[in-house]
Amino acid sequence: MRVIEAIDIGTRFGSTVIHDKVNMHIDQGEIYGILGESGSGKSLLMKEMIMLQKPSSGDMRVLEYTLSSIKYPQMQALRQQWGVLFQFGALFSSLTVAENIKLQLKEYTNISDAMCNEIVKTKISMSGLPTRAGALYPSELSGGMIKRAALARALAMDPKLLFLDEPTSGLDPIGARNFDKLIMELRDLLGITVVMITHDLDSIYSIVDRFCVLADKHVVAEGSITEVLDSTHPFIERFFKNEYAQKRLNIGVKNV
């Protein structure tokens, strides 16, 4: 089943064309990566999926909704079915971590306060933070903790879809691999479909099932790592066919 489908997406700002007929799709339960040079419109493509940006042309389908003709109540329903992890966390700075996670639960469900606290604690622990971190304000957290707290918030509503904007950037290599492992575990256990923008070769080799590569305003390759490596596009050559990437690939394959 296709969870997300981009059909001939075009994005223009004035005379600057970012996307020209971008087509890609994401299947249920997979970890999907979006890769591309900086400025190739990766974040923009994700913003178009989560209704933060309207494409200039083409259509985006998310779950069972068509975003070009979606009505407000459906928008709100859809927004409860996904979780978004922003690159810099975007935690609400006036609320503690626990309050950040609890916000949507309080707003959208009738779950009792005691149970909300239990859920919050579970999510905090799942994302790899100690329980006492729930009482901290975002300004009191380190970079890695912010990512984890933001993941806990994204998971608060048990979403079907999880969007991650560069989840491992700014984490140390060990932390990044643990984060990868956590995402994989959540996908396996909760059946979440994960969409992530990433530059991290290790993530691409070890946890991403399929991914697309954005370059020259198009999707120049889409599929599993072996399928993408068949492409001879200059960006793919440059990104994957160098000594460093090859070395990572060997290690990555060994680990899987």
Place this chain on the structure above:
Amino acid sequence: MNETYFRIQRHGDTTTIISLGDWTLQHEPAIRKALYAIDLNQNIIWDFSNVESFDSVGMLLFITFYQQSKKKASIELVGYTQDQKRLYKLVLAHYTKESIPSRDKNILYRIGELTISSYLQFLAFLEFLGHVTASFLRYFVNPRNFRYKEIMYHIQQSGMNAIFIVALTSFLVGLVISYQSAVELAKFGADIFIVDMASISITRELGPMITAIVVAGRSGSAYTAQIGAMKITEEISAMRTMGFDPYYFLVLPRIIALMISLPLLIFFADVMGILGSAFAANMELNISYTQFFERLQEVLDSKHFYIGLIKGPIFAMLIAMIGCFRGFEVSDDTESIGSQTTASVVNSIFFVIAFDALFSVILTQWGI
């Protein structure tokens, strides 16, 4: 019995609970209600083979219930899938009895905290004042540090661009006070004294005060927000590491620019305020403009004008220093930009009025 989420079968002392439907987030309150209504105290077989879906919230609910009931009854779990078992293990691994510490503080703690933080802020302001003074004096040792370009830029921003709003506000205030007092003065036949009253109060008090309040709202807040944002994005730290003293680059140009532009704005406000009151006098009391300005030359002693003008640099210094200081007080979160900007405007308006009162008293005592 509600059979949406489970069905109960009883055989002797054995109860079979067959879970049904969606054990998910949205259904949690209903499931909880039904679940805790079951009468336990027997042998229980719990069958999961008919559950449609489970999420972490449904599992958490099950775990909390299971942990509690396990003590009272023997529970046998059957019919679960491998996925459900793994989800169970995942949630159980993260299920914790430890609670999130509370951040609520009692009233005494908060009073103490506020007292200490106010004291520390006062010390920080003194430190800021010292830095500004030292940097200012260093300008004279090394005049090359003088930032003409920045000063000009800030004169443009805080002075030139404020002309319209200052002019409009003071014109309206001049108009309103004359208009209101015209009625009272007319009762005594003291029509012409409106010129004395309006011109002296505008040049000496109202012009400077209105200008200062407008500028505090306009530029004082901008200074706080600009410097605060630069602090959050670590631009100020970057400047420091490159050896650019933020007091030279950010604070002094703003203070000096405002000290130059505020007296000029006050002069402008005086003119506009008097025009406003001439307009009202003409409308309400039929005093012609010629009459008004002739009387103005007779009664308006130049000392009133100079007293008003001399307040300019002092108010400017207060506003700019408070604005910049509040900017440096911004901490790492976005909320503090808001609270510091509010504090900046409130403090500067308060100090402007307080200094104005002080001036009044001192000058009256001196008989000026």
